[in-house]
Amino acid sequence: MNTPKDLRYSEEHEWVKVEGDKVRIGITEFAQSELGDIVFVELPEVGAEIKADEPFGSLESVKTVSELYAPISGTVVEINEDLDDSPEYVNESPYEKAWMLIVEPANIADVEKLMTAEQYVKMTNED
DSSP states (O other): OOOOTTSEEOTTSEEEEEETTEEEEEEOHHHHHHHOSEEEEEOOOTTOEEOTTSEEEEEEESSOEEEEEOSSOEEEEEEOTHHHHOTTHHHHOTTTTTOOEEEEESOGGGGGGSBOHHHHHHHHHHO
């Protein structure tokens, strides 16, 4: 399972990448493999406020519909509109093509509270 070391991870299987004063958010390879083939991605509007540990959107797979949980609080400044036409990117490229949001965090230091790659791998191996 691919778990890039330069990202941080939430217990709900989202990843966060710090890019200057903003963060990019997506779901992990582990999460997409558990969900199966993604057929629809629902994301918030640009300008929406997201709150840590609360739902901000959903993924629909052939198996189920799953909530997406915000790893940190902040304001959505960009969404990945490619996912409207190509939800399969979530399965094919969860860390590159299938990023979901770019957020201006309420507190960038909150990223440090998330798991490192090593901690995330340990958690997913215990499941």
